[in-house]
Amino acid sequence: MTYEDQIDENVSEAELLLPWYVSGKISDADRKKVEVWLAENPEADAHLQRVTEEMDLAFIVSEQLPRPSRASFDSLMAGVGPGRQQATSGGFAERLWAMLSPRYALAGAAALCLVILAQAAALTMMNVGDRNAEFAVASQDGALVAGQTALVQFAPEATIDQISALLTGLNLTLVDGPKPGGVYVIAATDDAAGTEALNELAGTADLVTFFAEQE
Amino acid sequence: MEPDQRDIELIARIGQKDAAALRALYSQHNVRLFRFLIRLTGNEALAEETVNATFMKVWLKAETFSGQSSVSTWLFTIARNEALSQLRKRREDPLDEDAAAQIEDESDTQETAVAKQDKGALMRQCIDKLSAAHREIIDLVYYQEMSVAEAAEVLDVPENTVKTRMFHARKQLSEHFRRMGVDRGWP
Numbered sequence: 001m002t003y004e005d006q007i008d009e010n011v012s013e014a015e016l017l018l019p020w021y022v023s024g025k026i027s028d029a030d031r032k033k034v035e036v037w038l039a040e041n042p043e044a045d046a047h048l049q050r051v052t053e054e055m056d057l058a059f060i061v062s063e064q065l066p067r068p069s070r071a072s073f074d075s076l077m078a079g080v081g082p083g084r085q086q087a088t089s090g091g092f093a094e095r096l097w098a099m100l101s102p103r104y105a106l107a108g109a110a111a112l113c114l115v116i117l118a119q120a121a122a123l124t125m126m127n128v129g130d131r132n133a134e135f136a137v138a139s140q141d142g143a144l145v146a147g148q149t150a151l152v153q154f155a156p157e158a159t160i161d162q163i164s165a166l167l168t169g170l171n172l173t174l175v176d177g178p179k180p181g182g183v184y185v186i187a188a189t190d191d192a193a194g195t196e197a198l199n200e201l202a203g204t205a206d207l208v209t210f211f212a213e214q215e
Numbered sequence: 216m217e218p219d220q221r222d223i224e225l226i227a228r229i230g231q232k233d234a235a236a237l238r239a240l241y242s243q244h245n246v247r248l249f250r251f252l253i254r255l256t257g258n259e260a261l262a263e264e265t266v267n268a269t270f271m272k273v274w275l276k277a278e279t280f281s282g283q284s285s286v287s288t289w290l291f292t293i294a295r296n297e298a299l300s301q302l303r304k305r306r307e308d309p310l311d312e313d314a315a316a317q318i319e320d321e322s323d324t325q326e327t328a329v330a331k332q333d334k335g336a337l338m339r340q341c342i343d344k345l346s347a348a349h350r351e352i353i354d355l356v357y358y359q360e361m362s363v364a365e366a367a368e369v370l371d372v373p374e375n376t377v378k379t380r381m382f383h384a385r386k387q388l389s390e391h392f393r394r395m396g397v398d399r400g401w402p
Contacts, residue, residue, distance in 0.1 A: 080234050
């Protein structure tokens with residue numbers, strides 16, 4: 001038995017399961033164990049809040065880590081070679097990949113959103129603070145734009161109209177979220193104007209409660 | 216189509232040497248895989264090499280994917296094994312708890328004032344102070360949002376070990392918070 005297998009006998013299994021209870025990646029049986037434990041131990045609510053805060057902060061911190069370089073992607077694809085020629089059976093995203101340069105291809109799903117979204121993307125539904133909420137964006141002219149991104153958490157009292165007006169006014173685009181902690185990924189054009197727009201967004205203290213530029 | 220179903224179809228096409236499918240799979244997973252590997256190895260160059268080695272292995276061995284786990288879990292398992300193999304070649308032991316525990320950060324005092332102003336910065340510093348094994352489990356559970364079973368598969372340990380390791384990692388995290396001047400009231 002190693003150090004990692006040992007645990008204080010006073011620690012209940014429900015307490016061990018708290019991180020998964022918060023993430024939602026837990027079986028129904030285990031969720032019930034945690035809920036019973038929480039109901040029987042009112043003081044455990046503070047512990048639950050700690051886990052929630054840890055998860056939110058850990059997520060934000062990890063989102064700020066860098067991405068693989070273009071050279072890395074080029075190296076991989078050079079090693080792979082052309083492969084078998086693909087017929088036109090792929091979906092929209094894959095057909096788009098085929099026409100994109102490796103510069104865009106390396107950056108992953110978030111960058112895929114960036115290159116397919118026009119600046120006039122329309123926010124069709126958003127529910128700030130609800131981890132299960134979804135949003136959709138639609139390209140109006142299909143222009144391909146790359147950009148810089150930031151992680152943003154909006155104030156709980158901010159309305160969708162306010163946020164939409166703010167982003168539209170600054171020529172910013174919501175491209176991903178909500179992530180844990182109600183954090184959204186906001187994209188700007190990859191130029192000085194985009195930087196200025198993000199700086200202005202960061203300074204909108206009445207609507208923005210957290211702001212961090214992504215590398 | 217559900218993401219995992221899409222991944223499974225991509226793996227099938229990669230097995231037929233469809234480079235566009237590999238590129239699509241890469242686009243879906245490269246960033247999170249890379250960040251996990253940075254957490255595990257603490258070395259961006261090695262993390263990048265390992266991401267490539269992982270996808271090259273997928274390119275060459277796609278037909279070995281059994282479908283018993285998700286594609287994502289399979290990728291993380293390959294990447295972790297590849298990273299540990301590379302670290303062993305370099306004679307580094309990323310999961311040496313005792314060695315990690317002996318590392319004292321003398322800059323705590325200087326960092327505290329700044330860190331208190333930014334919980335994100337504080338968390339970053341506290342995670343960096345964890346052992347590799349604890350950074351790894353924190354990443355898998357809090358960032359990759361893996362279930363106990365998925366993390367157990369990636370780490371190749373029993374599910375109970377995942378639970379207890381996460382508990383110890385969280386305790387260490389709170390200890391580092393306390394040393395940085397923030398008492399979280401636990402443990």
